[in-house]
Amino acid sequence: DTGVSQNPRHKITKRGQNVTFRCDPISEHNRLYWYRQTLGQGPEFLTYFQNEAQLEKSRLLSDRFSAERPKGSFSTLEIQRTEQGDSAMYLCASSFGTNYNEQFFGPGTRLTVL
Amino acid sequence: AQTVTQSQPEMSVQEAETVTLSCTYDTSENNYYLFWYKQPPSRQMILVIRQEAYKQQNATENRFSVNFQKAAKSFSLKISDSQLGDTAMYFCAQKPHSGGGADGLTFGKGTHLIIQP
Numbered sequence: 439d440t441g442v443s444q445n446p447r448h449k450i451t452k453r454g455q456n457v458t459f460r461c462d463p464i465s466e467h468n469r470l471y472w473y474r475q476t477l478g479q480g481p482e483f484l485t486y487f488q489n490e491a492q493l494e495k496s497r498l499l500s501d502r503f504s505a506e507r508p509k510g511s512f513s514t515l516e517i518q519r520t521e522q523g524d525s526a527m528y529l530c531a532s533s534f535g536t537n538y539n540e541q542f543f544g545p546g547t548r549l550t551v552l
Numbered sequence: 553a554q555t556v557t558q559s560q561p562e563m564s565v566q567e568a569e570t571v572t573l574s575c576t577y578d579t580s581e582n583n584y585y586l587f588w589y590k591q592p593p594s595r596q597m598i599l600v601i602r603q604e605a606y607k608q609q610n611a612t613e614n615r616f617s618v619n620f621q622k623a624a625k626s627f628s629l630k631i632s633d634s635q636l637g638d639t640a641m642y643f644c645a646q647k648p649h650s651g652g653g654a655d656g657l658t659f660g661k662g663t664h665l666i667i668q669p
Contacts, residue, residue, distance in 0.1 A: 442596075471656060480556075480643050481597075483656030494654055529597070541657065543589075543597040 442544035444530050450550045451520055458516045459547045463532030470513050471541060472505055473529040474498065481529055487513060520551045554579045556644050558660035565634055566668050572619075573629045573663045575644030583649040586620065586627045587657065591641040600642070603627065605649075631665075639667045 443462045451457050463470045469488050473481035484503070485495045489510040499505075502520075507513040517524055527548050531541040555578045565571045577586070588600040603611045603620050610618050615635075619628045627646075631638055641664050645657040 469655065473657075478661070480645075480659030480661050481657070483658065486655055494656060496656065531597075540599045540602070545596045 442530055442532050442542050444528075444544040444547050446547060447545065448548045448550075450552065452552050453520060453522060455520055456516065456518045457520060457549065458514055459528055459530075459549075461513045461515070461530030461532075461544060463512070463530070464534075464542055467532035467534045467542070468510070469533045469541075470507055471531040471533075472513070472515050473531065475527040475529055475546070476525075484515075517549075520549075522551050525549055525551045554581075554646055554648070554658040556646055556658050556660035558644055558663050560663045561661070562664040562666070564666040564668060567634060567636060569634055570630065570632045571634055571665065573631075573642050573644075573665065575627045575629070575660060577625050577627060577644070577646050577658075577660075579625075579646060579648065581648040585647050585649060586618075587645045587647075588616070588618070588627075588629045589643045589645060589659075590638075591643065591662075592637075593640070597643070601629065634667050636667050636669060638665060640665060 445460045471486040472484040475481040484499050487507040502518045505515045527546040529546045530544045533539045533541045557576045584605045586603045589597045590600045591597045601613045601616050615632045617630045641662045643662045644660040647657050
């Protein structure tokens, strides 16, 4: 296993369309995180899973956003009725075990909403 | 609410010099973790160094070390003998030490470090 993978790497969509991103964490990592990073800013936390349970959601995660991790392995992040303000890099990270453990980041999915 | 502030948007130093990146934070937690992450151009973020708030000894990883001042809520990163490969965005981040709840990282806006040959 070479690391966290994300697909697609780039997505261009029109305003109002739905998009779905996939994240495959490092094998055996029980925690999986989603972040959003806009140009010139640091990543902002969206949500995280421990196994298949979604344990925390940020206020940034509006009703149009939904994340799942059905079997405790890969995760999907769906954005419904996309807006231009959703344009950003969406980062996935995974970790194993306790709070102190390193979060390993994927390369991200860059979303552009026209 | 937790906040992380990085006051230096960009820094530039010559290769082999020592550079210090500053970071201040705010938290109501008594115990928490602090991290420095590096994001090279067009590459994914990687962990540089981490510190547990209840440990007084400053963390060190090879050429990277931190100056952790808990009372001042300051967590600066020192890079010694800087190399061209150190050119990247550097993000300071924190998260609380909690049992099973909050586990997301709070990041600063980053410092763009440029190492000149």
